[in-house]
Amino acid sequence: MKIILLGPPGSGKGTQARFIIEKYGISGISTGDILRDEVKNKTELGLKAKEYMDAGKLVPDDLVIKMVEERLNKEGYVLDGFPRTLSQAKSLDKILDRINDRIDYVIYIDISEEEIIKRMSGRRICKDCGSVYHLLFNPPKVDGKCDLCEGELYQRDDDKEETIRKRLKVYEEDTKPLIKYYKDKGILRRVDGSKDIEEVKNTIEDIISNI
Numbered sequence: 473m474k475i476i477l478l479g480p481p482g483s484g485k486g487t488q489a490r491f492i493i494e495k496y497g498i499s500g501i502s503t504g505d506i507l508r509d510e511v512k513n514k515t516e517l518g519l520k521a522k523e524y525m526d527a528g529k530l531v532p533d534d535l536v537i538k539m540v541e542e543r544l545n546k547e548g549y550v551l552d553g554f555p556r557t558l559s560q561a562k563s564l565d566k567i568l569d570r571i572n573d574r575i576d577y578v579i580y581i582d583i584s585e586e587e588i589i590k591r592m593s594g595r596r597i598c599k600d601c602g603s604v605y606h607l608l609f610n611p612p613k614v615d616g617k618c619d620l621c622e623g624e625l626y627q628r629d630d631d632k633e634e635t636i637r638k639r640l641k642v643y644e645e646d647t648k649p650l651i652k653y654y655k656d657k658g659i660l661r662r663v664d665g666s667k668d669i670e671e672v673k674n675t676i677e678d679i680i681s682n683i
């Protein structure tokens with residue numbers, strides 16, 4: 473099973489990716505999570521990526537493509553946050569062609585800009601395991617602490633109001649064209665992302681059960 477989760481920042485990709493990974497036992501490739509780890513560990517890639525991320529810009533395609541290529545496998549995965557540009561999508565196609573593989577579905581989580589802002593401004597992340605919470609929509613059992621590992625929750629630097637606006641613009645310009653790209657290939661499936669977490673999860677499971 474090979475799936476791409478596509479959608480604007482804050483649409484719920486990471487949240488849903490974690491459900492899929494757990495339920496189907498496949499690996500998750502979240503470029504945002506990987507990059508945040510690299511930044512945390514101050515690796516060469518992390519140091520390069522940080523300035524782009526903090527500014528709400530995309531990290532250069534070549535760096536991200538390499539990162540993903542290293543992690544693709546035959547067993548199955550869910551890609552979260554990749555591809556994000558047409559050039560990334562085309563590179564992915566080339567890599568998959570070469571190894572005679574393909575993506576089953578691209579699940580597009582559709583949500584309004586107003587909802588996006590609410591989601592991103594209330595988002596909190598576990599500093600240790602990366603689990604995603606929301607102050608109102610998905611609060612932790614204990615204030616400020618991760619349910620799974622008791623790690624401290626923090627607000628991402630790029631989830632501040634001005635950076636959110638910038639990231640939305642980048643999404644409109646660079647990522648939105650991917651909807652048509654995958655629709656034309658016949659593998660796009662749209663999901664109404666404004667529904668609550670459980671309902672979105674059920675809809676995605678219905679789609680996946682066809683694979």
Ligand code: ADP
Binds near residue numbers: 554
């Ligand atoms: P969100 O899902 O909220 O948009 P992510 O965690 O996916 O955020 O990404 C955070 C940041 O990491 C992005 O704003 C961008 O700077 C960088 N990033 C993540 N994935 C990619 C990608 N595929 N291409 C380029 N940059 C990326």
Ligand code: ADP
Binds near residue numbers: 485605607609672
């Ligand atoms: P993405 O990976 O697309 O940027 P996240 O999964 O990080 O999105 O979700 C963004 C924020 O919205 C998080 O705080 C998360 O807890 C919350 N969230 C995710 N899905 C829903 C939903 N269906 N309804 C309400 N809040 C949600």
Ligand code: ZN
Binds near residue numbers: 621
């Ligand atoms: Zn945790």
